[in-house]
Each structure stands twice: as structure tokens, then as C-alpha cells.
Amino acid sequence: MTPVDRLGVWLSARQVRAKVGDVGGKRVGDFGCGFHARLGLELANRGAAQVTLIDVALADDLKQHPKITAIEGALPAAMGEISDGSLDVTLCISVLEHLWEAQAMLNELRRVTAPGGVCALSVPGWLDKPFLEFTAFRLGIQPCEMDDHKRYYGIRDLWPMLRQAGFLPHAISCRRYKLATSVFAVCRVDADDTGQVPAGHA
DSSP states (O other): OOHHHHHHHHHHHHHHHHHHOOOTTOEEEEETOOSSOHHHHHHHHTTOSEEEEEESSOOHHHHTOTTEEEEESOTTGGGGGSOTTOEEEEEEESOGGGOTTHHHHHHHHHHHEEEEEEEEEEEEBTTTHHHHHIIIIISOSSHHHHHTOOOOBOHHHHHHHHHHHTOOGGGEEEEEETTTTEEEEEEEOOTTOOOOOOTTOO
16 A cells, blocks of 8 residues: 555544444444455454455455455445344445445445444545545556546545435434545444435435
8 A cells, every 4th residue: 555545544543433432242234344344354353253354355364264254245235235224333335436436335324333333434535535636646556546537525525425315313413534635434324223225226
């Protein structure tokens, strides 16, 4: 990874640890985790009961890890392999901006998050766009990844999408991070909330 990548991963992991808390004994899902799934692997080694990973391709060592369920496939379709309300912690870090079906992915995150569970996700904001595109197109750092971006987000863009996915207003927290250039959202599901949004609902 480039230095920019490492900084972004470190900031995201720090935010996840701060907002999600201890994952000991919990069932965790990390979707769009990347080939090496560094965050998901860290959580598996930090005491998570089970970690489910999804990406188009995953390293062989992840498939052999006793605590990891590795699913290779495209999002959001690959989410269909996960049962309703089966995960205590669901993560989608710097992924939504790469998907045309962003709302469908949020619907799936709500569907698989268990009552009493938490969903955390991050997206690049409009303030992040000039910096990302400068590093990509002027400095040549991962231009293909930036060309794959479908959109950028503000809190006003993301909040109604989370609401449409079925997360309730009192349980949605959206804040800026990475020097206020990106958005990090934490959505909690009440312990007595068993309502699930059907997959693909928009």
C-alpha cells in the first residue's frame, strides 16, 4: 500500500475501534474488506467469535483462518449468502463510493445486523474529492481506484439513505473525520428491533 493508503487504513481502523468498541465474542462482518482484509484479520485476532469477509478476491491465508468465513463475490449480491440478523458488528469501510447499487448495499447491511448490533461505515466526502483526485491523477497514486468512484457523500446525502435502509433516526450518528473530509456513520439496532428490510428494497 502507498503511504496515503496506510494513513487512510490507520485512521479508519482507529475510528472503528473508538466507535464500535470491544469485539470480543462478537460475530463481525467486514464487507469490501480488501484482498488481505487487514482490519477483519485484526478483529479476528482480537477476540471476535467469528469474522465474515466479502470481497471479489481474498487471500488464501484468510480462507484457512479458523475464525474467518471468506466469501468471494461482488457486492451487494454476495451479501445474499448471509442470514438475516446474524452479525453483531457489520463494517463497510470506504466501499460504498465504489458501488452503483449503494442503497441496496445499505439495505443489506441493515438486514444482516442483529438486534442489539451495530453497523459502521465510512465514505469519502466532497471535501475529500480534490485531494484524492490530485494524488491519483497528478501524482499517479492509484488512479484506477479513483476512476472507479461512483459518487462522494455529505452527511445530508448519507443520512436519508441510512434511514431508507431501515435504521432509525435515534440510532444513526454521522460525523466528519479525516480532517473533516470524510464521513463516518454508526448505526445501532435496538435490542428489541426485529424489523428487517427485504434485500434489494429501495
